[in-house]
Amino acid sequence: MRPTALILGAGLAGLSTAVHLANKGIEITILEKRPFAGGRTYSFSREFWPYGIDNGPHVMLGCYKALLELLDIVGGRNRLNPQSRLLVPYVLPGSVRAVLAANALPPPLHLLSGLMRFSLLGWREKMSLAKIFFKIRFMSEEDSFDHHTAYEWLSGRHQGGKTMEIFWRPLVLATLNEQPENVSFLQLFRVLKLGILGGRDESRLILIPEGLTSTLVEPALDWLAGNGGRIELNRRIECIKWAEDEDKIIVQTNHGGYEGYDVVVSALPFRNLRLLTLDSGIDTSLEAMEGFRGNAILNLHFWFPEQLISAPMACLQGVRSQWLFVQSRHGDLTHHTLVISSADELIFKESKQELAQSLLGELPELFPQFNPGEVKFHYLTIEKNATLVCKPGIEAARPLPGRLWKNLYLTGDWTRTGLPPTMESAVLSGRMAAEAVARDVN
Numbered sequence: 001m002r003p004t005a006l007i008l009g010a011g012l013a014g015l016s017t018a019v020h021l022a023n024k025g026i027e028i029t030i031l032e033k034r035p036f037a038g039g040r041t042y043s044f045s046r047e048f049w050p051y052g053i054d055n056g057p058h059v060m061l062g063c064y065k066a067l068l069e070l071l072d073i074v075g076g077r078n079r080l081n082p083q084s085r086l087l088v089p090y091v092l093p094g095s096v097r098a099v100l101a102a103n104a105l106p107p108p109l110h111l112l113s114g115l116m117r118f119s120l121l122g123w124r125e126k127m128s129l130a131k132i133f134f135k136i137r138f139m140s141e142e143d144s145f146d147h148h149t150a151y152e153w154l155s156g157r158h159q160g161g162k163t164m165e166i167f168w169r170p171l172v173l174a175t176l177n178e179q180p181e182n183v184s185f186l187q188l189f190r191v192l193k194l195g196i197l198g199g200r201d202e203s204r205l206i207l208i209p210e211g212l213t214s215t216l217v218e219p220a221l222d223w224l225a226g227n228g229g230r231i232e233l234n235r236r237i238e239c240i241k242w243a244e245d246e247d248k249i250i251v252q253t254n255h256g257g258y259e260g261y262d263v264v265v266s267a268l269p270f271r272n273l274r275l276l277t278l279d280s281g282i283d284t285s286l287e288a289m290e291g292f293r294g295n296a297i298l299n300l301h302f303w304f305p306e307q308l309i310s311a312p313m314a315c316l317q318g319v320r321s322q323w324l325f326v327q328s329r330h331g332d333l334t335h336h337t338l339v340i341s342s343a344d345e346l347i348f349k350e351s352k353q354e355l356a357q358s359l360l361g362e363l364p365e366l367f368p369q370f371n372p373g374e375v376k377f378h379y380l381t382i383e384k385n386a387t388l389v390c391k392p393g394i395e396a397a398r399p400l401p402g403r404l405w406k407n408l409y410l411t412g413d414w415t416r417t418g419l420p421p422t423m424e425s426a427v428l429s430g431r432m433a434a435e436a437v438a439r440d441v442n
């Protein structure tokens with residue numbers, strides 16, 4: 001008989017676990033509370049725009065090896081749009097435009113030549129940034145990096161002022177969904193070391209133009225269906241507990257109990273897992289997670305006759321929105337999305353409608369041709385708890401992906417994968433958990 005695994009949650013971590021387990025001959029069943037899979041990466045449509053709207057634009061870096069490997073297994077990689085090299089356009093008030101681009105030289109020179117041509121920073125700022133790039137490129141990861149915020153580490157190395165506002169803050173917000181003042185330097189170090197300063201291929205951005213569901217989720221579901229996997233939707237897990245004899249896990253859902261599986265793998269977000277296991281006996285292993293919190297990402301989708309930028313995305317300066325994405329064009333309308341990371345403070349101050357109007361109202365400063373009155377539709381999405389906030393000191397409290405307790409295994413972007421909580425961390429954690437399960441059941 002083939003070993004059996006019950007996977008809780010059908011986000012990228014759950015799907016990655018399922019694919020890797022099925023590939024190792026293990027029979028898998030996934031339970032998901034929502035009527036669709038994908039977790040924090042999904043697309044939906046509205047009557048006025050049936051072509052698909054992502055819950056928020058997601059960007060990969062060339063260093064996302066585990067996600068690329070997963071897409072090689074299930075298909076879907078050919079739907080990605082990788083840049084040939086890192087290229088970030090900037091849009092500033094007063095029609096000021098600039099581009100930060102890498103070239104083909106070995107790292108960190110690939111970024112330095114582009115930096116030298118970057119018109120928004122002066123020579124002194126460029127030289128001090130170049131010094132940091134060299135320093136980080138040849139530094140190794142240390143536990144002490146988790147004792148400082150990114151801001152403390154950078155400002156101690158003359159990275160304040162314009163360098164902070166034009167280069168570091170947008171980078172930290174985009175990759176870590178938190179302000180440099182609150183996030184651990186360790187996570188920024190990883191983004192730089194593995195991604196931005198990792199090399200020409202590793203640092204380039206990979207866009208997902210055909211949408212999250214059709215690129216990342218449907219290929220995995222189709223592959224699983226073809227390989228004997230089962231997914232049960234609308235199954236909300238209500239508690240995870242052990243049977244009297246202490247060896248069997250019982251997963252209680254709104255559709256009854258699930259038991260008898262050789263292993264259970266939780267691919268749930270950290271809050272849900274903690275709540276579902278209260279009183280189960282594994283509490284103590286998860287106690288350190290009590291201080292964990294997430295931060296929100298706000299996305300304002302709007303449809304406008306003109307395409308505001310020629311590139312697929314741009315970093316915005318001088319307005320509250322941080323990034324602008326051009327998603328797709330159909331008929332005479334272009335779908336744009338404004339993104340604000342670390343949006344917790346913002347979203348509790350104004351209503352959605354007020355926020356949407358005021359964010360659109362700021363855009364003429366950057367795009368004189370933009371008239372908010374010509375916006376045909378807009379739609380604001382807020383993903384509360386979009387990602388775990390990696391404040392200093394949190395790394396040791398992130399449990400390792402793999403076996404947690406008896407035959408309960410753990411995965412999720414928030415586990416200690418050696419990466420910040422991202423799509424890559426989710427997929428890697430799934431692969432790591434699957435490897436641990438396969439070692440134990442075979």
Ligand SMILES: Cc1cc2nc3c(=O)[nH]c(=O)nc-3n(C[C@H](O)[C@H](O)[C@H](O)COP(=O)(O)OP(=O)(O)OC[C@H]3O[C@@H](n4cnc5c(N)ncnc54)[C@H](O)[C@@H]3O)c2cc1C
Pocket residue numbers: 008009010011012013014031032033034037038039040041055056057058059060235236237238267268269272297383385386387411412413414421422423424426
């Ligand atoms: C707006 C936004 C933008 C982002 N941008 C980027 C980006 O550009 N690049 C990047 O790398 N990352 C980005 N991320 C982060 C990325 O989406 C996540 O790191 C990743 O999707 C997490 O996957 P996961 O499987 O670990 O968790 P999740 O996707 O949260 O999966 C958990 C699953 O468990 C299910 N679940 C929860 N509770 C229960 C229950 N009680 N019973 C049954 N099922 C349950 C959920 O419905 C969900 O399907 C972004 C996130 C958001 C929200």
